[in-house]
Amino acid sequence: MYIKFYGTRGSTPVCDRDYLEFGGNTTCMALFREEHEDIIIFDAGSGIRKLGMELMKKEFHPTQKIIIGFSHFHWDHIQGFPFFDPAYDPSKQIELIAFGEKLRVSDLKKVLSKQMEGTFFPIQLDNMGAKFEYNLKKIREAEFRGGRVLINSHNHPGGAHGYRLEVRDKVIVYCTDIEHGDSIDKNVVSFSKDADVLIHDAQYTPEELPKFKGWGHSSWEQAIEVAERANVKHLYLTHHDPNHDDVFLRKMEKQCQERFQNCNLAKEGEIMML
């Protein structure tokens, strides 16, 4: 079982030679388990395009599905979906998921169709071709693919949700686009408790954070505080600011590791074995 990062950038994709190490695509990561098991994807930022290309080369078991769970629907978490090749393949089954008690959207298909309306995009969602299933549930917990999923709503403009996946004795917590506010959100700490891996928003430095009140993000210091208080084994910081180039992020990663040893800034293309 492993996690692979396909997009680690926040807000908008960036393309420049100074961004090659940490990557320029927006948020997307995938969890791969056994060959025939469903592929679990979190968010469909521009990074999902590359993942789609990889999946098209893979042989699928007849019952195997691609599952895409959304933290929320800001552009940088959905903009890659129209470029996801498996979505155009009639042999593929794609389940689109939005879970969370405080979901502010009620129609998942409508939300995803919107960015593909004729004004914005040449092909409409209904004409893509894959078999889509829409699974929107206002729940906090569910049985999920031989394991369990828990969902926590956290502070972000428009609302956002974190996912805690408990599969095969491993705990993976995905928590991005979160603004803690003046103090760390206690629910996020308990939600991340004893996780093997926590993937947490760290768009800003502690110095930048006060200037971006209301943008919905965290500093690396806050992400580390969550990891420390929750006894997390490994922390991945993600949703890198588009203005932070490789030199900046390398320096930031060193600072983070001085404070919390088992911590990395997520890099596009990086794999973490579980």
Ligand SMILES: [Zn+2]
């Ligand atoms: Zn975002």
Ligand SMILES: [Zn+2]
């Ligand atoms: Zn957002």
